[in-house]
Amino acid sequence: MRIVIVGGVAAGMSAASRALRHDPKAEVVVFERGEWISYGACGLPYVLGGDVEDWQALVARTPAQMRSRGVGVRLGHEVTGVDAGAAQITVLDRATGRTTTEPYDRLLLATGVSAILPDWARTDLAGVHVLRDIPDGQAIEKSLAGAKRVCIVGGGYIGIELAEAFRARGLSVVMLEKAEFVAGRVLDAEYRGRVQAELERNGVEVRLGVSVEGLTGKAGRVTGVQTDAGLVRADLVIVAIGVKPNVELAKAAGVRLGKTGAVAVNAAQQTSVAGIYAAGDNCQSLHRVTRRQVHVPLGLTANRMGRVAGVNMAGGSAKFLGIVGTGIFKVFGLGAARTGLTQAEAEALGLHAASVDVSSTDHAGYYHDASPIHVRLTAEKGTGRLLGAQLVGCRESIKRVDVVAALLHGRGNVQDLAETDLAYAPPFSSVWDVLLVAADRLGREVRKG
Amino acid sequence: MRIVIVGGVAAGMSAASRALRHDPKAEVVVFERGEWISYGACGLPYVLGGDVEDWQALVARTPAQMRSRGVGVRLGHEVTGVDAGAAQITVLDRATGRTTTEPYDRLLLATGVSAILPDWARTDLAGVHVLRDIPDGQAIEKSLAGAKRVCIVGGGYIGIELAEAFRARGLSVVMLEKAEFVAGRVLDAEYRGRVQAELERNGVEVRLGVSVEGLTGKAGRVTGVQTDAGLVRADLVIVAIGVKPNVELAKAAGVRLGKTGAVAVNAAQQTSVAGIYAAGDNCQSLHRVTRRQVHVPLGLTANRMGRVAGVNMAGGSAKFLGIVGTGIFKVFGLGAARTGLTQAEAEALGLHAASVDVSSTDHAGYYHDASPIHVRLTAEKGTGRLLGAQLVGCRESIKRVDVVAALLHGRGNVQDLAETDLAYAPPFSSVWDVLLVAADRLGREVRKG
Structure with a gap:
């Protein structure tokens, strides 16, 4: 064989x-x-x-x-x-x-x-990069020598992660995004907004609704990005508009x-x-x-x-039964995670979806260093079938998304989540974990029809 | 009404x-x-x-x-x-x-x-306490004035949490436990051992297999705990042997x-x-x-x-469908969590249980500050029905226990866990989260029969 x-x-x-x-x-x-x-x-x-x-x-x-x-x-x-x-x-x-x-x-x-490369990005200018593999990364690393201002075209996972990386390296960072929001396909508007705010709080200049038209260069090196809203100067350009x-x-x-x-x-x-x-x-x-x-x-x-x-x-028998749409990314001091469907995705599919938003803390509010966590939970009206969750909060706390992912695999109901025996002690959770609060509220919401 | x-x-x-x-x-x-x-x-x-x-x-x-x-x-x-x-x-x-x-x-x-009070603890001596409510806590706070060495009788949740508290206050702490281990009812031996090591690493003197026989006192204040292994001097005694x-x-x-x-x-x-x-x-x-x-x-x-x-x-209709045995506690820089049954509990109930132990890191090993996390996953041989999980690791990472708790509610199988679409990005998890590694291994183990 x-x-x-x-x-x-x-x-x-x-x-x-x-x-x-x-x-x-x-x-x-x-x-x-x-x-x-x-x-x-x-x-x-x-x-x-x-x-x-x-x-x-x-x-x-x-x-x-x-x-x-x-x-x-x-x-x-x-x-x-x-x-x-x-x-x-x-x-x-x-x-x-x-x-x-x-x-x-x-x-x-x-x-x-492969990274999608629009016509304007097909250039001989140095300093224009995508990031898909290690050689891409090594090329960016080389390009960073002497670079002061990077323009990231695209506000998805990779653009966001790179914005953080470049800020850590002390660069000035501008992010251009064609849509009116960052992290567009991943989160509903309210949650995208939190991601954008975290980018801006950390010095990333986010410009939305901007279309790129071309690049400018000098002596073989990129000097800027020409957009429908004017020229954006940059000595390093990352193309991260999708794959x-x-x-x-x-x-x-x-x-x-x-x-x-x-x-x-x-x-x-x-x-x-x-x-x-x-x-x-x-x-x-x-x-x-x-x-x-x-x-x-x-x-x-x-x-x-x-x-x-x-x-x-090799002659065995295994199956991949599919995904439930889980994703997670870090943006400076925050994390964002989602599983299942967003409210917008559910509506686009014609589902009768309801969502609730709950803001709480990652652990008991009275215990030191409690940090905010925001959860949107989405279920089908009437049946209460869980459809998805979105979480934005301090780092590790958003791994809670996995609980909803596990329930989605079994086509669980919002009531199943509300009844789950989650681990509680003050350093780890509120007595009513934010997921339980959301499930409780959403349960009442979906029963209304 | x-x-x-x-x-x-x-x-x-x-x-x-x-x-x-x-x-x-x-x-x-x-x-x-x-x-x-x-x-x-x-x-x-x-x-x-x-x-x-x-x-x-x-x-x-x-x-x-x-x-x-x-x-x-x-x-x-x-x-x-x-x-x-x-x-x-x-x-x-x-x-x-x-x-x-x-x-x-x-x-x-x-x-x-109520806290269980053995005969020896029914005393008029000052400095002998239980901790069940706020007045108990306030009394301990008062007793702390001038105290230098505390003896905690009992190595359960409360004893462990108090040991940490007293160490933070600069006290010398000795923990006496009748059994041969701390956290006895909660975790299997291998995992209790990690908890004990963390106590000891943080200066708690843990004495196992020790029975208390009485108290010694002077001028109305406790001065020590008389045990079958000799006198343990202490000017503050906490009785935390159960409720x-x-x-x-x-x-x-x-x-x-x-x-x-x-x-x-x-x-x-x-x-x-x-x-x-x-x-x-x-x-x-x-x-x-x-x-x-x-x-x-x-x-x-x-x-x-x-x-x-x-x-x-109030005339409504609600149901409490029960627990799955989830618990979590902090012990200095570690956390310990469990849900379902331990291997020992499963065996005591006559279940044909198998467990696997997996040690990994809370997030991608190559990403900075990766910390160890240890997971024991337990399932029924043959059927693969999930029976429980135990986790010991750095703080928040052990909230992963909730994923297993959610699956236990639905009487999930180890295969369900292995297939769950968990959130992965390097700052949050390994690509194969420790739970997935454990489920994969345990799946092969239980199929052996």
Whole structure:
């Protein structure tokens, strides 16, 4: 059994490990076009900000470690074609420029996503970057030398995390966002506002409703961003307006894509083509709350899909049952988290949703250093079925979102949350934890109909 | 409708508030034998330790606030008898010594628990204390003047929390425990050991397997604790060996007690006597994992029972569906939490339980200030039904226990936990949160049979 894996970051390496665990006799080969494998891409902004020691620290397992476990790792090898009929791939060795073909019994496409690059960002000017992988991060690190003012285009997760990193490095930071809010797809308006306020409190200049038209440069280096609201001077520009799944190989192999544009897979991570699996950011996943296919590329999901694909390619039987839309990010002294659906998302899907907002403290108000925590809880009117939660608060306290995520998996009711025996002691929680207060109020709200 | 409530701390005041909300025309009268109502008794050790400003800070609502909401509050009034046939109670006004009778339509017994006082602790010596209410705390505060060495008898929640408080006050602290471990009923041996190590690391002298035989004193003040292992000098002694439910009134009223010795109630918080309800620490509750009645007096449970009783006494319909055995406490820089059953508890009940232990970090290991977290997850062999979890780790990280608690409510499986879409970003979690690692391993373990 020869298992060939394209892409060696999260899904790819998880698959390789699980495949070998399931069938130690399988031949497992990973082709990675870059030079780094098995690293935590979510940690990239934090290396730049100094929260992580160095790039190497993000690596979970080195190529040498994977090889000693029996995984063939081919760095600098880009898979350029798939012939599903012949069950073989075409591989370009980037160092030598040589192309070879490699046979497979099972093929995994773990090709991830790429940053969306609008026309204006396709430039030869130095100082214009995206952040998707370690080489991107290293390039930004180099560009930081002498840089004073950075312009981040895009107010999503990555833009927000990078804003914090650059402030920590002492740079002046301006964030441009086309929409009228930051963290737009993730939180409802009230909660986006708290994130924006935290950015601004920490010296990030947030400009909303601004469209970028081009870049200005001098002596080969970027000097500013031209927008419909004038020129924004910057000697470093980050393009973080979103990502798109890398589906070229899937298309070449005749693999069906979903409506989201990402690869369509079943619960076993099989694609529409026999013998070809897909896992990770390039794939759709089932949203268990809406029962729809969505494209939400996140680290845990990628690793999970990889494990499932690995087991199945090795002849086992595993399923990835989907996500519930959980996400979390840090913004300076705050954290923001969500799971399920926001009120806006629920309404857009035609659900009769009700939400309550509760502000409390992370632990008993009378115990020292109690910090504010804000929760929006959303449920379906009438039935009381939980639909989602959003939390903004001081750091760790928002991991409470996981309680709601657990209930969403079981299609829990707001009453289930209200009755949950949560852990209480004054240093850890109020006697009525903010989640219980929200569930109690929302329970009365949804019963009104 | 005249609703009479005996006891005005947690359950009693929750009941009063909910009863009036449900039926604003009801007459609600609370008889409290002490002078304080509606306060967070779980915060008592933290006032002594200086983590809470003062005793008043523990008060959620003052008598004046409750009265302005329409609740009759009679402080210093001890209910000494119940005549269920005549539907009236006997009340002693402690200030005047006068006894009167008061009629009721619905009666709530929210009489709480008392500290267990062994014979040796029944003394006239100054400097010997229990900690159950604010006056107890104030008495300890007074006793602290000039005290240098405190002996805490008992290694449970309260003893542990007080050890921390006294160390913060600069006292020398020795803890005596009859059993061979601290936190005995709460955690399995491996996890108790971590708690004990944290006590010792912070200068608490822990002596295990020691039985107290008596006290020594001089000039009316305690000078030491006589044990089967010799004399332990101390100028302050705390007796924290456990609590017992206050059931005298219940007995007088002919109310049935459960096997635990606490008041037996149904899900509506009704006792065996028509018109008489009970709520709070004096009651049993249903353990949803074992389906047995247990006596686990904790703050959230008491408040919940109170609310349910309040609604029902006012003519509404509410149910308290029970607990899953969640508990949490702080011990210096660590926290310990548990939910469901320990391995030892599961075995004692004849369940075929398996546990796995996982040590990880509270967030991504490469992100600064990652702290250790240790999790034991327990499930039933074969079926994989989740039975419980124990966590020891740095402070807030152990609130993860709530995720398992939520799943226990729905009789979830270890596979449900393994599949839960938990929130991941490097400052908040490892990509595979410690709970997911534990669930994955335990899933394989229980399938072995």
